[in-house]
Amino acid sequence: MQSLRLVLILAVRSLLAHRAKSLIIGSLLFVGTFVVVLGNALLDSIEEVMRTTLTHSLAGDFQLQSKDAEDALALFGGGGLGTSDIGEIPHFEQVEAEIGKIDGVRYLVPMGVTNATVFGRNEIDRVLTELRDALRDGDTERVPRLVARARRIVVDLSKALDTAKAIADEESYRKNAEALTKVGDDAFWTAFEPGGDALSALDFLDSRVAPLASDGDLYYLRVFGTDPERFVEAFPRFEIKEGQMIPPGRPGFLFNHRTYEKLIKNRVARELDALVDEADDGNTIADDPLLQQRVRRLADQYRLVTFQLEPEDATALTSELKGLLGQDGTLEELVQAFLKVDDTNVRERTAWFYEHMGTRIALHVPKVGDSVTLRGFTQSGYLRAVEVPVWGTYDFEGLEDADISGASNLVDLVTFRELYGKMSDSAREELAGIRQEVGVKALSREDAEAALFGGGGDVEVAVADQGALDVDIGAVNVVGPFERTFPAEETRTGLVLDVAIVLEDPDREAALRPELERVADGLGLKVLDWKEASGTLGQMITVLRITLLTAVAIIFLVALIIVNNAMVMATMDRVPEIGTLRAIGTQRTTVLGLFLVETGVLGLVAGGVGGLAAVGVIVWLQSVGIPAPADELVLLFGGPRLFPTIGLNDIVFGLITITTVAVASTLYPATLAARVPPIVAMRGRE
Amino acid sequence: MPAIVEVRGAVKDYPLGKLKVRALEDVSLSIEKGEFTVIAGPSGSGKTTLLNLIGCVDVPTAGEVIVDGQATSRLSDRQLTKLRLHSIGFIFQSFNLVNVLDVYQNVELPLLLQGKLGAAERHQRVKALIERVGIGEHLHHRPNELSGGQRQRVAIARALVTRPALVLADEPTANLDSVTGASILDLMRELNEAEQTTFLFSTHDHAVMQRARRIVRMLDGKLAES
Numbered sequence: 001m002q003s004l005r006l007v008l009i010l011a012v013r014s015l016l017a018h019r020a021k022s023l024i025i026g027s028l029l030f031v032g033t034f035v036v037v038l039g040n041a042l043l044d045s046i047e048e049v050m051r052t053t054l055t056h057s058l059a060g061d062f063q064l065q066s067k068d069a070e071d072a073l074a075l076f077g078g079g080g081l082g083t084s085d086i087g088e089i090p091h092f093e094q095v096e097a098e099i100g101k102i103d104g105v106r107y108l109v110p111m112g113v114t115n116a117t118v119f120g121r122n123e124i125d126r127v128l129t130e131l132r133d134a135l136r137d138g139d140t141e142r143v144p145r146l147v148a149r150a151r152r153i154v155v156d157l158s159k160a161l162d163t164a165k166a167i168a169d170e171e172s173y174r175k176n177a178e179a180l181t182k183v184g185d186d187a188f189w190t191a192f193e194p195g196g197d198a199l200s201a202l203d204f205l206d207s208r209v210a211p212l213a214s215d216g217d218l219y220y221l222r223v224f225g226t227d228p229e230r231f232v233e234a235f236p237r238f239e240i241k242e243g244q245m246i247p248p249g250r251p252g253f254l255f256n257h258r259t260y261e262k263l264i265k266n267r268v269a270r271e272l273d274a275l276v277d278e279a280d281d282g283n284t285i286a287d288d289p290l291l292q293q294r295v296r297r298l299a300d301q302y303r304l305v306t307f308q309l310e311p312e313d314a315t316a317l318t319s320e321l322k323g324l325l326g327q328d329g330t331l332e333e334l335v336q337a338f339l340k341v342d343d344t345n346v347r348e349r350t351a352w353f354y355e356h357m358g359t360r361i362a363l364h365v366p367k368v369g370d371s372v373t374l375r376g377f378t379q380s381g382y383l384r385a386v387e388v389p390v391w392g393t394y395d396f397e398g399l400e401d402a403d404i405s406g407a408s409n410l411v412d413l414v415t416f417r418e419l420y421g422k423m424s425d426s427a428r429e430e431l432a433g434i435r436q437e438v439g440v441k442a443l444s445r446e447d448a449e450a451a452l453f454g455g456g457g458d459v460e461v462a463v464a465d466q467g468a469l470d471v472d473i474g475a476v477n478v479v480g481p482f483e484r485t486f487p488a489e490e491t492r493t494g495l496v497l498d499v500a501i502v503l504e505d506p507d508r509e510a511a512l513r514p515e516l517e518r519v520a521d522g523l524g525l526k527v528l529d530w531k532e533a534s535g536t537l538g539q540m541i542t543v544l545r546i547t548l549l550t551a552v553a554i555i556f557l558v559a560l561i562i563v564n565n566a567m568v569m570a571t572m573d574r575v576p577e578i579g580t581l582r583a584i585g586t587q588r589t590t591v592l593g594l595f596l597v598e599t600g601v602l603g604l605v606a607g608g609v610g611g612l613a614a615v616g617v618i619v620w621l622q623s624v625g626i627p628a629p630a631d632e633l634v635l636l637f638g639g640p641r642l643f644p645t646i647g648l649n650d651i652v653f654g655l656i657t658i659t660t661v662a663v664a665s666t667l668y669p670a671t672l673a674a675r676v677p678p679i680v681a682m683r684g685r686e
Numbered sequence: 687m688p689a690i691v692e693v694r695g696a697v698k699d700y701p702l703g704k705l706k707v708r709a710l711e712d713v714s715l716s717i718e719k720g721e722f723t724v725i726a727g728p729s730g731s732g733k734t735t736l737l738n739l740i741g742c743v744d745v746p747t748a749g750e751v752i753v754d755g756q757a758t759s760r761l762s763d764r765q766l767t768k769l770r771l772h773s774i775g776f777i778f779q780s781f782n783l784v785n786v787l788d789v790y791q792n793v794e795l796p797l798l799l800q801g802k803l804g805a806a807e808r809h810q811r812v813k814a815l816i817e818r819v820g821i822g823e824h825l826h827h828r829p830n831e832l833s834g835g836q837r838q839r840v841a842i843a844r845a846l847v848t849r850p851a852l853v854l855a856d857e858p859t860a861n862l863d864s865v866t867g868a869s870i871l872d873l874m875r876e877l878n879e880a881e882q883t884t885f886l887f888s889t890h891d892h893a894v895m896q897r898a899r900r901i902v903r904m905l906d907g908k909l910a911e912s
Contacts, residue, residue: 006798013786580782583743584844585771585799587764678743678770681782682734682856 003590011598018570025566025599026606028559029658033610035555037654039548041618041646047541048645049638051506054538055530056237057396058224058408060109060500061509062516063533064095064525073498073528074535075113076408086113086497089525093493098519099501104512106504107234112225112416112497116374120217120264120365123307124153124210128202135198147192148311150205154183156303156332157212179208219263221409223374225416227491228252234502237399243368243392246412249488250389251481253372254410257393258400266363268305268339271298272350275341284343295341302335308361320356368392371481374411378421386418389481401628402635413491420497498533499525540636556657560665563599567669571595571676578673579680588674595670596663603662604655611651618646689752690851690884691717691740696749698735709735711907712749717886719851722878724887724895727904733888734856736904740886741774741854742766754851771799775845777855781837783829783844789816790825793843800848815843819873835866842873846883855887859894871897 015022055061058075065073069087089095092110100108127149134142158180161173182188183205191201228246232238242260246252255264262270271294278291285291309317314331321334329337335357341349366372371389378384388411411419503512509529517527531538571578578591625641628634636642698710710732717723717740725733738744739751742758745766751758754773758766775796776782783792794812797803803811816822819839821832829837838858845853855874859867875897878885887894895901903911 003798003801006795009791010784010786017786576782577784580778580784582767583741583770583776583782584796585767587767590799678767679738681776681778682738682741682743 007590007594007597008601010594011601014574014594014598015602021566021570022602025563025662026602028562029603029606029662030610030613032552032555032559032661033607033654033658034614036552036657037611037614037646037650038617039552040653041614041650042642042644043541043545043548044647044650045642045644046544046636049642050537050541050636051530053237053396053398053635053638054534055502055506057235057399058500059530059533059538060107060234061503061506061530062501062513063111063528063530064089064099064499064501064520065497065528065533067521067524067526069526072535073533076534076537089496089499091494092496092499095496095499095523095525096492098523099499099516102512102515102519104504104508105501105516107230107500107502109230109234109500109502110227110413110491110496111500112413112420112495114223114225114376114416114420116221116223116376116419118219118221118366118372118374120219122210122213123303124150124157124205124213126365127153127307128206128210132202135192135202140194143192143198145311147189148314149307149309151183151189152309152314152331153213153303153307154180154205154209156306157209158184161212176212179204180212183209219259221259221374223253223376223411223416223419224408225411225413225420225496227413228410230491231410234500235396237396238394239397241393241395243390245394246391246410249485251412251415251484251486252391253374253388253415254391255368255393256409257395258402259409260364260368260393264364264366266304266361266365268298268301269353269358269363271301272341272346272353275346276350279343279346285341285346286343295339298341299336299339302332302339305335305357305361306332310360313360317356317360324352366390374415374419376419378419382421384419384421386415387481388412388415398639399635401640413496414486417495420495537635552657556661560661563662563665564668567595567599567666568672571669571673574673575676575680578676579678582676582678583681591676592670592674595666595673599662599666600659603659607655607658607662610658611654614654615646615651618644689716689718690721690754691715691886692750692752693736693740694750694752696736696739696746696751698732698739698744699747709907710739710746713904713907713909714749715902715909717852717884719884720878720882721900722875722885722898723900723902724889724898725902725904726888726890726895727910728890730906731904732907733904735907737854737856737886737888740852741776742770771796772848773851775848775850775853777838777841777845777853777858779857779860781829781834781841781861783837783840785829788826788828789821789832789840792829792840793847796844796848812843812847815847816840818877819843833866834862835870838862838866838870839873842870842877846877846881849881850883852884852886855885857889857891858887859889859891864893867891868893 054076063073063075066087066089070085073086092108096108099105127146131143131146131150133139134146161176161180188201190196192198229248232245240254241257243254246254261273265273275285275291275294275298278285278288283291285295306314309331318331318334321331321338322328325334325337327334327337338349338353368390371387373385373387375383375385394410501516503509513527513529520527531541581591582588621642621644625643626637627641628637628639634640693713693715696710696713697708699706699708701707713732713736715736725736727733735744739746739758740753742751742753742761743766745751745759745761753769756765756769758769761769770776784795787795790812793816794808797808797812813822813825816825819842821836821839821843824832824836829840832840841858845855853874858874859870862870871894874885877883887898889895901911902909
């Protein structure tokens with residue numbers, strides 16, 4: 001005890017006596033601790049924010065996945081759109097019965113994920129489809145209006161063809177020009193007047209003209225199937241932005257709001273929004289060549305407005321644009337001129353766009369209230385198409401601006417199963433009903449060829465397991481997608497791919513895991529925590545931590561070398577002092593301890609100050625927040641700003657680490673010191 | 687009188703490259719309690735080597751050195767250190783005080799290393815000894831704030847504070863002016879007489895020799911006269 005006191009006194013006195021050395025080493029240890037504590041606090045804050053965001057939005061505290069799964073669950077995507085085999089859980093009701101019994105489990109949310117594509121039809125297809133419907137229904141009022149729209153599109157296509165002349169091969173150019181000349185003639189359109197051969201004209205437009213228009217957009221979507229009711233209860237960050245939640249017992253689709261706004265929305269509107277955002281960020285079109293390019297491209301997108309206009313809207317808009325722009329011209333020219341925005345008018349033009357054009361065209365195709373056809377490949381390789389109503393859009397609070405959250409669109413579990421390739425009982429019954437009604441007989445794949453070509457009697461269509469809902473069967477009274485229902489319990493039973501577990505108390509995560517694992521194991525399931533289940537996103541925090549640790553390791557390595565060198569030099573300087581101490585009876589171990597305690601004390605003091613500095617910075621950041629510098633970081637930050645917190649554990653960890661490094665770097669010089677023989681105290685005196 | 691130090695046929699060789707240099711050749715010497723003895727001789731005569739062996743900071747190549755009843759050549763470094771701490775006090779030519787400690791702490795140091803005395807007793811002994819060597823008013827001064835003579839007085843106090851069987855002083859007056867040197871020697875002599883502390887000096891200072899009760903003369907590593 002007394003020698004410890006002595007060692008402490010000697011250490012502190014030595015530190016004070018060799019101020020320059022102490023200051024250099026101390027600064028190094030200060031910086032080291034500052035970086036470690038600050039870095040760790042930030043990472044812990046990010047992890048905590050991410051945890052809350054993810055567990056409250058999609059992941060839950062845990063996820064259950066089949067043990068037979070070949071790929072790990074990646075709720076927020078593992079990168080790429082390839083379908084991964086995340087396994088199947090055939091009976092959700094079993095999971096609910098067994099896992100639901102465990103004390104502390106609050107919700108079990110059935111889930112499944114698959115990829116699907118959705119078409120945003122191109123305008124001419126849209127108009128021609130409507131025209132066909134109007135002709136079939138004998139809607140004499142609607143037909144002329146649609147014809148007018150079609151003609152406007154055709155005129156524009158002719159212009160586009162001239163531009164494309166340079167790059168088209170002669171033969172196809174000649175044929176296309178021929179077709180366009182034909183439809184450019186008033187005579188062609190008389191076919192749509194009463195008594196004309198409207199259907200032939202329509203076929204010509206469909207087969208020869210429509211292909212000349214650019215394709216409609218094809219959207220790749222990641223689709224989550226779940227029990228909507230349970231989902232809303234379990235995930236408090238979920239919020240409906242437009243429309244409404246999928247009602248219980250109904251099929252339905254919800255666009256992620258960001259997807260809806262950034263992908264599905266009319267490109268003209270999207271580009272104008274983006275230009276306003278850029279202006280808000282202080283970027284001016286005049287100074288930014290990239291923005292100038294965007295404005296030029298925007299003007300080329302005028303068709304996305306003009307093609308959609310009804311004749312009377314086109315007339316009205318033309319005169320309104322003339323008034324606004326103070327110039328004359330066709331609608332197309334005026335819209336182009338309107339879209340050539342600059343820094344002075346981008347905000348007004350955008351507002352004007354929404355007021356005068358946005359109200360006359362569909363801003364989203366498909367939009368809330370439409371029904372969309374989701375197409376996807378089933379597990380067995382069939383192309384599957386399911387028509388489903390779009391009830392609304394949603395987002396996760398705090399993740400509104402995070403691209404990665406746009407990776408999830410929501411669909412009811414029954415629709416999901418159809419898309420995934422497992423038919424629900426009610427769908428199977430419905431299909432059987434339809435088959436019976438139209439006299440279609442199901443054939444197995446193997447027998448289909450024989451049935452079609454090898455004789456036999458059954459030459460009907462081999463629908464096999466097809467989803468049936470998108471089969472256009474005019475004779476059957478198919479219920480519209482918004483009216484379809486299914487028994488609500490179908491979303492609580494049967495096949496799911498994964499199950500989210502939400503705990504009563506998320507802090508019990510570690511405590512509950514063994515029990516969950518035990519029960520899950522019995523069901524052939526494995527348990528993943530939110531981080532493991534989140535795919536690359538969950539690993540991001542680990543990657544960040546490794547990056548920090550690498551940086552810290554480098555700092556520490558440098559510190560180690562510098563401290564070691566400084567202490568070796570200090571030892572050399574202090575050889576006579578050490579010799580004296582040894583001569584008057586100080587043991588080697590005490591000398592060793594003396595040196596170690598010296599840097600240990602320095603480590604604690606400099607580290608303590610460094611830790612306090614880090615606390616100061618965190619407290620300051622807590623009040624101002626760290627803005628997310630890029631949209632990608634919004635998710636990590638759980639919102640546009642991160643308000644970091646610091647825990648005692650961050651400080652203690654930093655302090656222990658730095659002190660350990662300091663002491664470790666003194667081991668060699670301390671050993672050297674301990675080897676100084678007592679005889680040096682007597683040396684060179686004669 | 688029992689012998690505090692018993693040197694029997696001590697030999698000490700130092701390696702010098704591939705050669706061996708014999709610094710001490712067959713030295714035998716006995717020092718009894720209460721002696722005030724000087725080892726004298728010119729530079730290179732081996733007096734410091736002998737003092738090193740007796741001070742347990744070195745061990746003989748051959749022969750035996752017995753200090754306070756213990757044969758040093760059979761002791762480990764740890765045991766030698768312990769022997770130095772408990773049985774020997776050192777006074778060095780350059781005082782060798784610990785610069786980062788003040789006067790009081792320097793004197794207290796060996797007691798703290800021993801860890802035998804309680805705080806009160808330790809304080810009393812340190813304080814009394816500092817008064818005794820005449821630097822009571824400099825209790826909390828650092829060594830660099832003191833004169834050479836004052837520093838050597840601190841060194842004496844430090845050497846005596848554990849009440850050792852033997853105090854070794856290696857050229858204790860070499861770095862002092864003659865007046866100061868004389869007063870230091872008077873002090874040691876006083877302590878020797880009052881406390882019966884055994885003193886062993888190495889020196890070629892005549893003033894020291896004059897005060898010695900016994901002079902051991904050395905020449906070329908051998909005892910010339912005892």
